[in-house]
Amino acid sequence: MPARTIxxxxxxxxxxxxxxxxxxxxYKVLWRTVFGLVIGLRxxxxxxxxxxxxxxxxxxxxxxxxxxxLMTIVPSHRIHLTHSVAAQDFFGRSRFRSWSMKHLVNxxxxxxxxxxxDEVDPIVLLDAMLRQGxxxxxxxxxxxxxPGVMADFKRGVGHLASRHPDIPVIPVYLDGLYRTLPKGRTxxxxxxxxxxxxxxxxxxxxxxxxxxxxxxxxxxxxxxxDLLDENKIPSSDSP
Amino acid sequence: xxxxxEVWSVNAEVQWVIFIILCILVCSSVAWNVWNFLKPGGxxxxxxxxxxxxxxxxxxxxxxxxxxxxxxVIGLAFLxxxxxxxxxxxxxxxxxxxNVALLCYAVIPVQYALAYHGMTTLFLAFIPVFMFVAIPFMxxxxxETKGIVRSISLxxxxxxxxxxxxxxxxxxxxxxxxxxxxxxPQGLLLYFIFLVGINDVLQFAWGKIIGQRAVLPNVSPNxxxxxxxxxxxxxxxxxxxxxxLTPLETWEAAFTGFCVALAGFMGDAIASGIKRDLGIKxxxxxxxxxxxxxxxxxxxxxxxxxxxxxxxxxxxxxAG
Numbered sequence: 001m002p003a004r005t006i007x008x009x010x011x012x013x014x015x016x017x018x019x020x021x022x023x024x025x026x027y028k029v030l031w032r033t034v035f036g037l038v039i040g041l042r043x044x045x046x047x048x049x050x051x052x053x054x055x056x057x058x059x060x061x062x063x064x065x066x067x068x069x070l071m072t073i074v075p076s077h078r079i080h081l082t083h084s085v086a087a088q089d090f091f092g093r094s095r096f097r098s099w100s101m102k103h104l105v106n107x108x109x110x111x112x113x114x115x116x117x118d119e120v121d122p123i124v125l126l127d128a129m130l131r132q133g134x135x136x137x138x139x140x141x142x143x144x145x146x147p148g149v150m151a152d153f154k155r156g157v158g159h160l161a162s163r164h165p166d167i168p169v170i171p172v173y174l175d176g177l178y179r180t181l182p183k184g185r186t187x188x189x190x191x192x193x194x195x196x197x198x199x200x201x202x203x204x205x206x207x208x209x210x211x212x213x214x215x216x217x218x219x220x221x222x223x224x225x226d227l228l229d230e231n232k233i234p235s236s237d238s239p
Numbered sequence: 240x241x242x243x244x245e246v247w248s249v250n251a252e253v254q255w256v257i258f259i260i261l262c263i264l265v266c267s268s269v270a271w272n273v274w275n276f277l278k279p280g281g282x283x284x285x286x287x288x289x290x291x292x293x294x295x296x297x298x299x300x301x302x303x304x305x306x307x308x309x310x311x312v313i314g315l316a317f318l319x320x321x322x323x324x325x326x327x328x329x330x331x332x333x334x335x336x337x338n339v340a341l342l343c344y345a346v347i348p349v350q351y352a353l354a355y356h357g358m359t360t361l362f363l364a365f366i367p368v369f370m371f372v373a374i375p376f377m378x379x380x381x382x383e384t385k386g387i388v389r390s391i392s393l394x395x396x397x398x399x400x401x402x403x404x405x406x407x408x409x410x411x412x413x414x415x416x417x418x419x420x421x422x423x424p425q426g427l428l429l430y431f432i433f434l435v436g437i438n439d440v441l442q443f444a445w446g447k448i449i450g451q452r453a454v455l456p457n458v459s460p461n462x463x464x465x466x467x468x469x470x471x472x473x474x475x476x477x478x479x480x481x482x483x484l485t486p487l488e489t490w491e492a493a494f495t496g497f498c499v500a501l502a503g504f505m506g507d508a509i510a511s512g513i514k515r516d517l518g519i520k521x522x523x524x525x526x527x528x529x530x531x532x533x534x535x536x537x538x539x540x541x542x543x544x545x546x547x548x549x550x551x552x553x554x555x556x557x558a559g
Contacts, residue, residue: 185334
């Protein structure tokens, strides 16, 4: 029973209180301040109440800062129960990286490629985590990709949401953080950005995996369009 | 021991202006809430949001001004930084122009340190002479000239407008001792903040009440001749009334108020023009009801340098 081994490994030890406070301080205090005052991230509708219990956050992905910014909007009492889903092949490359991903980002590392999957399907692991009441942060594009362009979604979010019709999916649109920390750079140069939190989506039990994936993608795309329109000068105004 | 916040040693003039600011805020809050209670609507809602933001802005400004000069200067430097940071994403800089943007950010602490330590010559020359050459050159040595005209013009411009201009307020701490002038640099700073703030409010108010003809219909349709003239005249009067915060005579204060109000309007108009060309309404949402830092501070940054030079001319040079 592969799923059981993973459960045991991941959850049997409760998240220690120390790490809980560390995560709270890191994200609700430190990163929130850095995003607000230094980087200049605009939070749009991020104060909207989150549903109680486990949640799947999904967002478009262009920068390493994306996961950090999403952790800052998670309610304080669930911060230690919220895990970014990150790639084993990239973040597990060195011991330092995997240590900091586990302790400082609270991430869960999964393998991306089919060939390198050992015994456990990542979906089984994530599914088990949701059942245990944990929240997940997913980047369904699977990679940071081209700045400002949204790639096709992988079907992982569809798999998870179809198994948990009671767990809401919160789409989040992130714009501009790729300017602050682009792919392949290590230096943060503050360039602003926007984080828009969308309304929670609930999918009835019989919705197909592809339909969920597509709807999730459309939700983020429409948020991107709304954001563009919101700050345009109305055409009646222009000369 | 150095006190970081010297609230207890606030002089009488500064106490007066804080009292006036409080009165205005309380009165307007009460008025809008009563209006909202009697007849809710779009305009009064906007006024309520704006007034709430003014409360926070005034609290920040007053607290930073009353604190130790180091805190004040750091606060001003942060405002410069916030302005640049709001501008640069709008320019769609490419990856390698990030390094130049980083250089521009790095200019801010240097410029404010020069101001704080009163190194006048270097302070006056650092950005408009040295950085004016260094930044275009940094852009050129990337070896990529596509779209370079935009960044060569706007990056030094934004430094001059929002860092160089604003840093003159930090220079107020280095004015020589003036006979018979007791309000000090904090008084001058509050005088300036008050004038620019009330200028925005009054131009908005006059425009809403009697505004008919637009000044710049193609740039900013909300600015009217009535608002401009009404605003500038009222600010001139207020500048005279508050001149106990300054070393100025009556007519000097009137002229200073007139210039500050006009410069505030000009800064507003310039920022509107830039935003319009970039196709955006507001530069951000940091200040509810107002927009981003740029939407609120454009007039503030533009009027700062003229204000400093007028004070210096009337208070120091002309007074002998």
